[in-house]
Amino acid sequence: MPFSVLLLPILAAAGQAQAQAPQNKPIVVTGYAGVPFISPMGEPFRPRRRDEDALADWFRQADRNHDGFLTVEEMTADADRFFATLDTDHNNEIDPEELVAYEWEIAPEIQVNSKLRRPRTAAVEARPVANERPNDGKSRRRPRLEGYDPLDRSPQGAARYALINMPEPVAAADADFNRGISLAEFREAAVTRFQLLDKARTGRLTVPQLEALLPKLPPPGTKPKRYRDDDPDTRIGQPLPPGN
Numbered sequence: 001m002p003f004s005v006l007l008l009p010i011l012a013a014a015g016q017a018q019a020q021a022p023q024n025k026p027i028v029v030t031g032y033a034g035v036p037f038i039s040p041m042g043e044p045f046r047p048r049r050r051d052e053d054a055l056a057d058w059f060r061q062a063d064r065n066h067d068g069f070l071t072v073e074e075m076t077a078d079a080d081r082f083f084a085t086l087d088t089d090h091n092n093e094i095d096p097e098e099l100v101a102y103e104w105e106i107a108p109e110i111q112v113n114s115k116l117r118r119p120r121t122a123a124v125e126a127r128p129v130a131n132e133r134p135n136d137g138k139s140r141r142r143p144r145l146e147g148y149d150p151l152d153r154s155p156q157g158a159a160r161y162a163l164i165n166m167p168e169p170v171a172a173a174d175a176d177f178n179r180g181i182s183l184a185e186f187r188e189a190a191v192t193r194f195q196l197l198d199k200a201r202t203g204r205l206t207v208p209q210l211e212a213l214l215p216k217l218p219p220p221g222t223k224p225k226r227y228r229d230d231d232p233d234t235r236i237g238q239p240l241p242p243g244n
Contacts, residue, residue, distance in 0.1 A: 036109050037214075038162040040193040041079045041186070042169035044107040055163075055214065059207050069204040072194045079190035083183055086170065094170065094181040102170055110158035112167060155215050163213045164193055 034047035037054035039062075045054040062078035063070050086094050086102055094102075103110060157167030166172045173181045173189035197205055197213065 036161050038107065038110060038158040038169065039078075039082070040075070040162070040164055040169065040197065041082050041173075041190060042102070042107060042110070042158060043082045043085075044109060044161075053207075055210060056207050059210070069206060071204050072191055072198075075194045076187050076190045079186055080183070083186045087183075092183050094186070096179050099171060099181075103168070107158070109161060110168060112157045160215060162215075163197060163210055 034050060034052065034054065036047075037045045037058060039045065039058045043058070045058045047054045047057075059070060060066070062074055064074050064077065083094070084090075086098055086106070088098055088101070089095075155162075155165055155167075158169050159165045159167050162169065170181065173186050175185045175188065194205070197210065
């Protein structure tokens with residue numbers, strides 16, 4: 001039998017398989033004009049305009065009766081809504097796979113080693129390019145601009161854009177450390193975090209009150225503040241267990 005006759009069925013089958021194969025999904029890249037805001041329960045809010053207040057966007061969503069005040073009941077209800085978004089298999093628990101999806105797809109800004117987001121109007125820090133040489137042609141040792149500084153106690157991860165010093169606010173709700181966050185744990189975390197923010201114990205929060213708690217972004221090129229071991233840490237965060 002001629003070789004060409006044998007080849008025809010193979011080519012036909014390959015063409016049919018290619019026609020049935022799903023098309024590659026297009027990659028959509030969305031640009032944002034300002035710094036993101038990470039809600040107390042870990043939900044990202046990203047401004048699309050330079051004058052947009054991402055914290056206020058979250059507050060308006062959580063303030064269900066739109067009276068300008070956020071109560072613990074409203075914050076718990078908002079936590080329930082976001083929990084439903086994270087719990088994709090609807091088993092009332094955020095499992096490790098869903099946690100990975102949160103950290104990589106929903107809120108990649110919270111990754112500890114991610115680049116600090118800044119407003120588009122901010123100056124961009126100059127960085128040396130690989131294999132770059134000075135104009136005189138002589139090789140010089142370039143300064144190290146990357147790496148982990150163990151003395152850097154500035155906010156990390158989500159804490160850079162949040163009201164509470166928690167690098168990973170969803171995982172921090174895992175009270176029993178069983179690698180799963182139940183709805184009850186998420187609700188309990190919402191109540192605890194409301195109490196952390198409600199310093200005056202009034203039972204309600206306002207936008208100006210919360211705006212004052214946002215971390216201030218350091219100017220580009222600023223070195224991390226160095227602390228001594230006996231320096232007090234005044235940042236708001238999850239309290240340590242008694243005796244620690």
